[in-house]
Amino acid sequence: MVKSIIISSRKKIEKIKDLEKVHVVSEYSETKEQTLFLEDFLKRVLSEKFKKFDYEIFLSGEEAFFGYGVKPLEIDVFLNNEEQIAYVKKQLTRFKNPFITEKIKFKKIKHMNEQVSSYFEEDTQKWADEIYRYLTNNFNFKGKVNIDASFCEGELQTFWIIISGKGTNDKIVSLFKSMSEAITLSKNFGFYIKDKYTFIDNYFKS
Numbered sequence: 001m002v003k004s005i006i007i008s009s010r011k012k013i014e015k016i017k018d019l020e021k022v023h024v025v026s027e028y029s030e031t032k033e034q035t036l037f038l039e040d041f042l043k044r045v046l047s048e049k050f051k052k053f054d055y056e057i058f059l060s061g062e063e064a065f066f067g068y069g070v071k072p073l074e075i076d077v078f079l080n081n082e083e084q085i086a087y088v089k090k091q092l093t094r095f096k097n098p099f100i101t102e103k104i105k106f107k108k109i110k111h112m113n114e115q116v117s118s119y120f121e122e123d124t125q126k127w128a129d130e131i132y133r134y135l136t137n138n139f140n141f142k143g144k145v146n147i148d149a150s151f152c153e154g155e156l157q158t159f160w161i162i163i164s165g166k167g168t169n170d171k172i173v174s175l176f177k178s179m180s181e182a183i184t185l186s187k188n189f190g191f192y193i194k195d196k197y198t199f200i201d202n203y204f205k206s
Contacts, residue, residue, distance in 0.1 A: 004060040005035040026128035027144040030070040031061040075103040130196040141167035
C-alpha cells in the first residue's frame with residue numbers, strides 16, 4: 001500500500017465553529033514515522049544556524065515492502081532559500097537512514113501552505129492516538145482506531161469510537177461502544193479529560 005504524508009512548519013488552529021463534525025484515524029504508519037524523523041532532523045539542524053526558518057516535507061512510500069518497512073518513492077523538502085538548502089545538504093550524513101537521504105529532493109518554497117485544523121479536531125485526534133497507544137501496549141493491537149465526533153456551539157454532541165483490524169475482539173468493541181456513550185453523555189467534561197490513557201485503563205479494569 002502506498003501512503004503519502006505532508007508536514008508543514010506552519011500550523012493554524014481554527015476558532016470554534018457553531019457546528020462541526022470531525023473524523024480522525026490513528027494507526028501505525030511507517031511512512032508517517034519516517035516523515036516525523038525527517039522533520040525532527042530538519043528542525044534540529046536548521047536551528048543550529050538559523051533563527052527563523054520554514055519547511056514543508058512531502059514523503060510517499062510503499063508500506064510493508066516485501067513484508068517489512070517502507071520503500072520511499074518520493075521525498076521533497078521545501079526550504080526558504082538556497083543557503084538553508086546548502087546547509088542541510090551538508091548535514092545529511094548525520095541522518096542515519098540512507099534510503100531516505102538518497103531520495104530527498106530539495107526545493108525552494110514558492111507558496112507556503114498552512115496545515116489547518118480545529119481545536120475539536122486536535123483533541124479528538126489525541127483521543128484516537130491514546131486509545132491506539134493503550135491497545136498496542138496491552139493487546140498487541142495492530143489495527144486502526146476511528147473516531148467520529150460532532151460539536152454544536154462549542155459543546156460535544158456525539159462521540160463514536162470504532163476499532164477494527166488485527167488485535168480487535170468482542171470485548172474491546174463492546175468496551176469502546178460503552179465508552180463512546182459515556183463520553184457523549186458527559187459532554188465536554190468527559191471529552192476534555194487530560195489523562196486519557198489512565199481513563200481508558202480504568203475503564204478496562206472496572
